[in-house]
Amino acid sequence: MTDGTERYSQEIKEVQSEIAALRSELRRFIEYANRQHVDTAIDGLRKEYAGVFVEQHLSDAEQRLQERMIRQCPMRDRCYAAFYEFLKSSAEHIRDGEVSEEVVRSYRDRLAEMRKGGKFDTCSTCFTETNRLFEKQIELMRSLGIYRSNKETSSSVADLSDEILVRDILEPLANRHRFRIVQSLAAETRTFSALSNLTGLRGGNLLFHLKKLQDAGMILQRHERGDYIITEKGYRTLKGIGTLYATLQP
Numbered sequence: 001m002t003d004g005t006e007r008y009s010q011e012i013k014e015v016q017s018e019i020a021a022l023r024s025e026l027r028r029f030i031e032y033a034n035r036q037h038v039d040t041a042i043d044g045l046r047k048e049y050a051g052v053f054v055e056q057h058l059s060d061a062e063q064r065l066q067e068r069m070i071r072q073c074p075m076r077d078r079c080y081a082a083f084y085e086f087l088k089s090s091a092e093h094i095r096d097g098e099v100s101e102e103v104v105r106s107y108r109d110r111l112a113e114m115r116k117g118g119k120f121d122t123c124s125t126c127f128t129e130t131n132r133l134f135e136k137q138i139e140l141m142r143s144l145g146i147y148r149s150n151k152e153t154s155s156s157v158a159d160l161s162d163e164i165l166v167r168d169i170l171e172p173l174a175n176r177h178r179f180r181i182v183q184s185l186a187a188e189t190r191t192f193s194a195l196s197n198l199t200g201l202r203g204g205n206l207l208f209h210l211k212k213l214q215d216a217g218m219i220l221q222r223h224e225r226g227d228y229i230i231t232e233k234g235y236r237t238l239k240g241i242g243t244l245y246a247t248l249q250p
Contacts, residue, residue: 050095053140057094061087061133068129070122079123083130086111091137099147104138143217143231169237172216177201178209182218185230186238195228 065080073079090107093099111134115127141147173179177199184190184198196206210228213219218234221227230238 050097053144054091054094057091057137057140058084058088061091064129064133065126069126073120073122075119079126082114083126086114086130087133087137090134094137094141094144094146097146099141101147104147107134139217143220143233145232168216172212172218173237173241175209175212178213181209181213181228182230182234182238185219185228186235189222189227189229191227192225 062084065083069076069080069083086107093103111127111131115123118124118127138147173182180199181195184195190198192206192210195210196202199206199209201209210219210221213234214221217231218237219228220231222229
């Protein structure tokens with residue numbers, strides 16, 4: 001190989017190295033920009049619609065308690081008032097913009113103390129429903145980035161709950177339409193019409209997939225007929241999938 005050819009080959013390698021560095025820098029910039037977009041959008045969502053989220057949750061809680069509490073019970077009205085007041089009090093923290101582990105623990109302890117006062121075998125039914133509604137509140141707080149547990153994510157595969165993992169993470173994204181929706185919302189908020197054009201789905205078919213993602217806490221809708229936005233959970237899940245995919249490449 002001649003000196004000229006060697007120099008040319010070396011220059012090509014240097015150019016390739018520079019291009020690779022630029023690509024890496026561009027990826028980091030895009031990720032940062034997306035992260036800034038999501039943070040700004042979620043922060044605005046919290047401030048502007050916190051009251052709406054609280055009212056929606058309490059409306060749902062009121063309906064669920066009325067439907068699922070034991071009807072033929074002399075304590076029904078009294079317990080209903082206590083449960084609703086408990087959920088109303090905890091839901092108000094959504095307006096604060098930040099909820100600590102200590103606050104969440106205090107509510108769990110409070111519900112446990114209330115449970116000790118149950119006089120009948122059927123009390124477990126009503127307490128179970130109240131606890132479910134409270135945990136739904138916590139998931140909403142997580143989705144909005146208001147609450148994060150101090151407990152580190154377990155590194156042991158054996159400690160993972162297969163039911164929760166499949167229901168809340170794997171199943172919602174194990175569909176190309178839903179994955180594409182979350183992927184697109186990581187870049188910008190979108191209307192129902194825009195998501196319809198993106199996926200090719202119409203009406204009830206698209207609503208089905210959007211509800212799946214909303215129930216899993218991956219996305220939120222600003223308000224009825226409003227734009228859709230990715231949540232903190234949705235963004236972190238998407239980032240995790242991207243990291244996992246990169247590590248599995250040969």
